Amino acid sequence: MLLLLLAGCGGDLSSYIPTVTFSRFDVQAIDFEHIDTDFVFSVNNPNPISAPLDRFQYDLTLMDVPILTGDDPNGLTLVADGSSDIALPVSLNFADVYTAITAATGQDNVNFGLAGDFGFDTDIGPIDITYDQAGDFPAPRAPKFTLGKLKVTTVGTDSVGFGLDVDVSNDLGSAMPFSNMALKINFAGVQVGDGTIADVGTVDGATTQTLNLPFSVNYAEAVDALTALSTGQKLSVTMAADVTVGTPFGDLPLHVDQTGKITVTQ
Secondary structure, three states, X not given: OHHHHHHHOOOOOHHHOOEXXXXXXXXXXXXXXXXXXXXEEEEEEOOOOOEEOOEEEEEEEEOOEEXXXXXXXXXXXXXXXXXXXXXXXXXXXXXXXXXXXXXXXXXXXXXXXXXXXXXXXXXXXXXXXXXXEEEEEEOOOOOEEXXXXXXXXXXXXXXXXXXXXXXXXXXXXXXXXXXXXXXXXXXXXXXXXXXXXXXXXXXXXOEEEEEEEEEEEEHHHOHHXXXXXXXXXXXXXXXXXXXXXXXXXXXXXXXXXXXXXXXXXX
C-alpha cells in the first residue's frame, strides 16, 4: 500500500503518516505516596487499514527531571481511517520523584514532558513517528505537622480539657481543609485521650498555619502525667491521627504520628 501511495503522490507521505497528541490522564489511584495513572494519547490514522503498533518508546520527565523510560506497545492497534486512544500506564511513588515535587512548592501540579516514538513494521521496513508532548501532572504533597503549645482549657471534677496547637505546613497552591480526624493523644507513653473532630480547620495554600485540637483527659487515666504537669516539667506528648485532607485531586486519607516535649500552659 505504501509503495502505491509513494507512486501516487510523488513520494510525499506526509498526509498518510499517523499523528499523535496527548489527550488526558485517567487516574486509577492516588494518595500522598503514589499515583497510578494512564497517559492517554489520541492517535489519528488517516489510512484505510488498521496498523498494529510494534513499538511505543517513551521518556517521562517531571520539572525537567528524568523519571521513567521504557518501550511498551502492549499489543496496541491503530484503527483504520480514524482516531485511537493509546493508554500508557504509569505508576509512580512520589518519594522517587522528590526533587521534582519539591521544585513545585506552591503549585498543585508539576510540569511533565513526554517524548519518544511509536512505530510499526511494514513490508518495506519499519515506520516510526516521533512525538513530544508537555502538560501538567498531579502531584499532591502531604502536609507537615509540628506539635506546638499544649494549653489547659477547662478543669473539672474528674477530667481536664486541653487544646493542642499543631503547626501545619501546606506546600500545595490550593487550600487544604482537614476533616473527620480520628485523634489519639499519649502523655508520657500513656494514652489519655481520643475522639473524632469533624471539622478540624483549613490551611491556606503555600503557608504554615496553626490548628487547635481539643481533647479531654480523665484524672484516673493520667495521674503520673498530670502530676508532672503540676511540677512544671516538660511533657512528652504524642499525637496519632487519621484525617481526611481536601486537595485539588479529591479527598485523600492521611496518617499523622508526631511526638514532642511540650510545656503545658494554663
